[in-house]
Amino acid sequence: ATTMTNTVKWGIASGVFNKITQSVREAFTYVQKLDKSLNDIQIVTNKSSQDMQTFAKEANNAAKGLGKSTRDYTEASLIYYQQGLNDTEAKARTDTTLKTGQSTSAVSEELTAVWNGYKVQAQDTEKYVDKLAAVAATSASDLEELSTAMSKVASSADAMGVNVDSLAAQISTIISTTRQAPETVGTALKTIYARMGDLEADGTDEFGVSLGDITSQMQSMGVNILDETGSMRDMGDVIEEVGQKWQGWSREQKQAAAIAMAGKRQYNNLFALFENWSQYNKELDVSKDFYSMFQVV
Numbered sequence: 001a002t003t004m005t006n007t008v009k010w011g012i013a014s015g016v017f018n019k020i021t022q023s024v025r026e027a028f029t030y031v032q033k034l035d036k037s038l039n040d041i042q043i044v045t046n047k048s049s050q051d052m053q054t055f056a057k058e059a060n061n062a063a064k065g066l067g068k069s070t071r072d073y074t075e076a077s078l079i080y081y082q083q084g085l086n087d088t089e090a091k092a093r094t095d096t097t098l099k100t101g102q103s104t105s106a107v108s109e110e111l112t113a114v115w116n117g118y119k120v121q122a123q124d125t126e127k128y129v130d131k132l133a134a135v136a137a138t139s140a141s142d143l144e145e146l147s148t149a150m151s152k153v154a155s156s157a158d159a160m161g162v163n164v165d166s167l168a169a170q171i172s173t174i175i176s177t178t179r180q181a182p183e184t185v186g187t188a189l190k191t192i193y194a195r196m197g198d199l200e201a202d203g204t205d206e207f208g209v210s211l212g213d214i215t216s217q218m219q220s221m222g223v224n225i226l227d228e229t230g231s232m233r234d235m236g237d238v239i240e241e242v243g244q245k246w247q248g249w250s251r252e253q254k255q256a257a258a259i260a261m262a263g264k265r266q267y268n269n270l271f272a273l274f275e276n277w278s279q280y281n282k283e284l285d286v287s288k289d290f291y292s293m294f295q296v297v
Contacts (some may be wrong), residue, residue, distance in 0.1 A: 044081045056070070243281075
């Protein structure tokens with residue numbers, strides 16, 4: 001009985017000791033990594049030691065407010081400081097990144113591509129993420145899928161006149177319908193926009209199709225690719241017009257329009273978009289009216 005009692009006592013004591021030892025190790029590792037991220041920020045920003053002490057306190061308070069660790073905050077901040085952003089921009093993007101609940105390194109890259117693609121100012125960073133979150137909540141796509149897909153195409157979309165509301169609705173509709181990987185959908189839309197941009201510059205695609213061929217074909221179906229001055233219209237406006245007229249076309253006309261705009265390799269994505277145009281309009285309204293939907297009267 002004495003032996004059994006002592007064995008139990010030693011077992012409990014050993015377990016407690018091992019747990020304390022593990023906690024000490026974890027705390028030491030955490031402090032090491034936190035110290036490294038703070039040192040890296042100081043190197044990148046050339047902040048003084050006093051400035052870094054102030055930053056560390058601010059980071060700790062901000063992290064508590066977001067329900068995150070100080071290390072999460074400093075590591076996210078480091079990513080944005082390394083991009084050459086100032087304190088205001090880095091803070092705005094760090095706060096928004098941590099609010100998404102995704103992996104810091106992954107989501108920072110994705111959101112940076114979206115923000116930079118649409119030239120988003122510091123005060124608007126959260127607004128753009130809120131739009132994506134709202135669309136994700138009302139569709140069969142999630143925030144990670146939307147941000148991943150948009151990171152592939154945001155810059156091309158902005159250059160071709162597709163605003164963030166329209167792009168979010170396009171991506172969510174295509175992903176929800178086809179269940180393709182977000183990287184695939186984003187790259188497909190990027191290819192479509194880039195192709196139209198190349199054709200605008202008097203180029204041809206891999207099948208020898210020129211912008212003139214497309215404009216002629218689309219005009220026969222009542223859609224103008226060019227404006228009165230002969231310049232290409234914003235791609236977002238063209239897509240809207242095609243979507244509105246889609247249901248009145250025959251199967252052959254639909255396929256011809258999708259191929260004309262996207263090429264033979266990517267037309268299936270536009271076909272999926274236009275075939276589910278009511279869903280696109282629903283997601284577009286959600287993205288556009290996000291703040292008015294939750295406005296307190």
